Amino acid sequence: MEENVLFDPPAELSKNARIKSMDEYRALCKKAEDNYEGFWGDYAKEKITWKKPFDKVLDESKAPFYQWFVGGKLNVSEQCLDRHLETRKNKAAIIFEGELGDQKVLTYRELYYEVNKTANLLKNKFGIKKGDRVVIYLPMIPEAAVMMLACARIGAIHSIVFGGFSADALRDRVIDAQAKLVVTADGAYRRGKPYMLKPVVDEALTDECTSVEAVLIVQRNFEEIEYVSGRDYIYNELIKDQPVKCEAEVMDSEDPLFLLYTSGSTGKPKGVQHNSAGYILWAQMTMEWVFDVKENDTYWCTADVGWITGHTYIVYGPLAMGATTVMFEGVPVYPDPGRWWRMIEEYQVNQFYTAPTAIRLLHKVGNDEPAKYDLSSLKVLGTVGEPINPDAWLWYYNEIGGGKCPIVDTYWQTETGGHMITPLPGATPIKPASATFPLPGIIAEIMDEDGNPKPKNEKGLMCVTKPWPSMIRGIWGDPERFKESYFGTAKKNGQPVYFTGDGAIYDDDGYIVITGRTDDVINVSGHRMGTAEIEAAAGNHPHVAECAVVGKPDAIKGEGVFIYVVLKGEDNLAEEVDVMKEINQIIVKEIGPIAKADEIKFVPGLPKTRSGKIMRRILRAIAKGEEITQDISTLEDPSIVAKIQTCVLG
């Protein structure tokens, strides 16, 4: 019942919100539609501290390589730091809590000096210049944010690799980006115990990594590590003598700010490129609109800086608007599953932003844990990363938010840089499992490949039909793949438009419900993975003839990794258990533990069309234990379906 009810924003919150009602929301949307460039140009002038004003809002002449705020000059680290020194010098910028309970607060003043010193170190000691790539492989510690902003200050392009990726995955990214410097830590803490990162870097940096000149190591857990002399340097020692001021590089609006590798439908990860002005504008505006953070608020996003959510909503967005952002090193269940709720009470968190998979995990633990803590400081709750099921949504709303906090179910992607479709906490009546409506200025439509809008309750392609400032600017080193991945599927009025890769419907009320990926990308605990990447890894096992990976719905993780494996003809089935274990070892080595298979099934063959294409839809249905209703007569060997079912269901 509750699932179909609309929950209105609390009156008190609406009264003081930046966008106070649906009428205000609609007026902003109309303003953007009537004068698109005027809308964005006005915000860019108001929100960004320019070193030189831009000449043109949007240049579409090289579409789909759109350019925003052409001719403008700025520095993103100044947008996040320098301009706050006048009014927020002693305000907490970052509140850090380590896994073991250690705490550290960096005020805007302190963060400014740390960033300046680090920028000087990168420039003077390592010769990092504008345009150079720096790979950051760090745990969730304040130095990660410092390093990002230090790169931004000198115009270096950072590329963060999530700490859960393996040495092989790290190496691929270092080589693709041609990184000059790799920044890492000795290690950090997880579930109360030290874990190591530096050995992974040592393994990653083979002779193939010719671009890498040095490795900079932040000491975090002080465990013993090996040093390669002439290559490895200790940050904690070198930083001490650096001058506390570093002139910010004058950056063009369209100079790259960072790369972030993400999975697509082929085997090779894509280096998604974001540029300076458009990205930081939308990071800041969405922080203000969607979380409605006030001057004295404390905001907490539990993501990892290794993902886009950490980039935009732990570091760049909050700091650009001058907010206080909480950063937590650890996991939600250590030392007990009350950890996050205790932290909300401790820091009086006002806005809390997390992933459905974590909500489901903590929901399963029960209500006793949240009930122990005072969560009354909360005003807005957020979710991101995957569709949230009504059950988890209602628990979050009632037990964590006390029935008084709007949930912003934010739909967006690595490629979009910031939120695209989301409720506004003071305006939008919300309902479980709907991301509701596009933000003002975002022209998002559910349509077919030719641009015809889909009627209610009919699934279509989730597209964005006008460029927006924080959109992906390219795939590093592969402009053709960029065009084909994002602008190769859908058209409107004959013009290619951005396709997200997701399906969606308008429900009876016209609310947008995201139904999930339509391509071969799966979402495991909010981690985005290409089935092709996992297949490539599993296929490297000497006994595997071929394999197919699908996502299987999982109550906590959203999806689990399910692999169908065809063994080489002569192989002995008695060895299957070993083969299963070994396949997972290969996956952990080549990608990382996040891509491990939950289930591996040995089958005599895969369902293929006569042209050799694997029918994954059938494999997904079998994994779920569903009846096969679709036509299988077009398969090369229709009898294979029943055989596979026997193998899976026993």
Ligand code: WT7
């Ligand atoms: C994919 C993007 C956005 C930052 C974290 C993930 C799915 C994301 C939602 C949501 C339903 C969502 C989509 C999207 N997704 N947010 N609120 N509701 N699905 O970034 O790794 O680039 O993954 O995550 O499938 O395409 P990402």
